[in-house]
Amino acid sequence: MIEEREPESFQIDPARSRFPYCIVWSPLPVLSWFFPCMATLEYAGLMDNSKQRQTEITSWDNALLRITQEYQHRSYNILTCNCHSFVANCLSMLKPRARNWNVVNLAVFIFINGQFVSRLAIVRTYLPFIVASAIGLALGRKTYLTYLAAFIAVLVGWYLIGTYCVKKLIHV
Secondary structure, eight states: OOOOOOOGGGOOBGGGTBOTTOOOOOOOTTHHHHOTTOOOOOOOOOOSSHHHHHHHHHHHHHHHHHHHHHHTTSOOBTTTBSHHHHHHHHHHHHOGGGOOOOHHHHHHHHHHHOOOSSHHHHHHHHHHHHHHHHHHHHHHTHHHHHHHHHHHHHHHHHHHHHHHTSTTTSOO
């Protein structure tokens, strides 16, 4: 029996930064220094059967093309129409795990299921947070923690209210 192997173009290769048919989240400079949970999400939508695989790849590419064309005409900003919205729209169009995706359940999914591609990626994500927090604690102690907690609460509240209460506030 001949063993079917993945073509090299479908292989995930972190050393070469190759993540075909994956959604890859990367830390954002400065913002991730204070919120390290903005990390990497990999979503591989490849199937085992070659005919199914080709259909899945075509669906993936078509979804990305359609959403990209839609987002070219949108005002992009961090609070209402951002990369989370873009990815949630793509996933909703592809229907993995049979759900309608939004920025909140996408963030929860990333937090629970996201994976780092290497140990160096973990260091790059958390070291700036540790340094920034050490400086904040050294200079501001309780004040730093209070403002950090307040900002996180406001940001989480914004996305929860904007996603579930005010339906058209955050684009999904």
